[in-house]
Amino acid sequence: MKSHLEKFRQGPSHGLRMSRRASSKVRSHNGTTFQHNTPVITSPPPSVCRPRSGDSTWIRDAVFEIRADSHRSADTHLFRVNMPAFQRHGVDFYLKDESSHPTGSLKHRLARSLFMYGLVSNMIHEDTELFEASSGSTAVSEAYFARMLGLQFTAVMSKTVSEEKIRAIQFYGGKCHLVESASMASSEAERLASECGGYFFNQFRNAEKATDWRGNNNIAETIFTQMEKERSSEPAWIVVSAGTGGTSATIGRYLRYQNASTKLCVADPENSVFYNAWCTGDRTLTLKSGSLVEGIGRPRVEESFLPQLVDEMYKVPDVCTFAMMRKINSLLGRKVGGSTGTNCFAALQIMCNMVAKGERGSVVSLICDSGERYAHTYYCDDWMAAKGFNLDPHSERIDKIVNSARWYS
Numbered sequence: 001m002k003s004h005l006e007k008f009r010q011g012p013s014h015g016l017r018m019s020r021r022a023s024s025k026v027r028s029h030n031g032t033t034f035q036h037n038t039p040v041i042t043s044p045p046p047s048v049c050r051p052r053s054g055d056s057t058w059i060r061d062a063v064f065e066i067r068a069d070s071h072r073s074a075d076t077h078l079f080r081v082n083m084p085a086f087q088r089h090g091v092d093f094y095l096k097d098e099s100s101h102p103t104g105s106l107k108h109r110l111a112r113s114l115f116m117y118g119l120v121s122n123m124i125h126e127d128t129e130l131f132e133a134s135s136g137s138t139a140v141s142e143a144y145f146a147r148m149l150g151l152q153f154t155a156v157m158s159k160t161v162s163e164e165k166i167r168a169i170q171f172y173g174g175k176c177h178l179v180e181s182a183s184m185a186s187s188e189a190e191r192l193a194s195e196c197g198g199y200f201f202n203q204f205r206n207a208e209k210a211t212d213w214r215g216n217n218n219i220a221e222t223i224f225t226q227m228e229k230e231r232s233s234e235p236a237w238i239v240v241s242a243g244t245g246g247t248s249a250t251i252g253r254y255l256r257y258q259n260a261s262t263k264l265c266v267a268d269p270e271n272s273v274f275y276n277a278w279c280t281g282d283r284t285l286t287l288k289s290g291s292l293v294e295g296i297g298r299p300r301v302e303e304s305f306l307p308q309l310v311d312e313m314y315k316v317p318d319v320c321t322f323a324m325m326r327k328i329n330s331l332l333g334r335k336v337g338g339s340t341g342t343n344c345f346a347a348l349q350i351m352c353n354m355v356a357k358g359e360r361g362s363v364v365s366l367i368c369d370s371g372e373r374y375a376h377t378y379y380c381d382d383w384m385a386a387k388g389f390n391l392d393p394h395s396e397r398i399d400k401i402v403n404s405a406r407w408y409s
Ligand SMILES: Cc1ncc(COP(=O)(O)O)c(C=O)c1O
Pocket: 105, 106, 107, 135, 137, 138, 207, 241, 242, 243, 244, 245, 246, 247, 248, 294, 295, 296, 337, 339, 340, 368, 369
């Protein structure tokens, strides 16, 4: 990576050099100069993992490079969805369009956080090979940042991942290593990384750690800022789904940190253990089969999923997810991905409950990624038929619910 950020580095690097001296004069914030004694260690204990020489400059440049890219980004748009039947009852529905990130999904935020976490933890270096287990979206975003830093990146994914995601990863110079099923991806990525001394991002473990839940323009903070001028500015509900569980953990923590009265709902697809784990408190649950909704629903309770932060969960049948995607397409004039359908179906249920109880307020959810990534699956009639789905009755039911603001089972 080219060091073109010299001017930014002058400030921080003085501090760094000073702290390396055994003893140095430091000026405190009130202007007093005092002696700072740093213990001198002549030979480090053998087990200590030390920074490698020359790395600090590269890491500093890499951190600046990613921060500069983030600075160039605009916020993602928050749409108010046109649903007159609900609006008449004082219930407004919003969708934050996370598909408009440079790499097309909400995973752009996570990938940036995972890179930052690896860099500032001194785990990613100039020559580190990078690996991730992914259903595709995170890997596309990680490939983007890897190319930015000139690092090699390999995505380990189930062979069922969409062709569009594979092409996007390859576009950014990433490699794709396909395994039989999603449940094998993490162990395989870990194995590949340890074989070559590389770094395994491990989004399913690290998502909740790497993301800044206090603010720093995280997804929760930007929702609250963008809602400021709405008639119900503090959302009654935020509805998301869970892959790593990182998004729900960040929002759940932020709500408590801000003392907001907003409730958090997580929508779970079929073939996922999150809902059952939330109901029973059992984190050991596993499943053999994987979720059909790419990016969400897992066969085991991932470490980043924190059920104690979730106020409500809904299990959404896949057929309702797919019918809801089409409804959102007709309401917004844009194609959305599968997990957005899952989110919106759960949000619809919440909005109907609010109307039934006479509650007014706003409900916010996410467009996680765009439908363009699923042209060969969810938006392909042959694929739907091959999987045995008939969406028509479900689309009719959703129309009826949206037009009446009443829930029909
Ligand atoms: C398309 C899509 N939507 C939603 C999610 C869920 O986000 P999180 O991993 O933060 O739980 C993912 C996760 O991979 C995803 O790929």
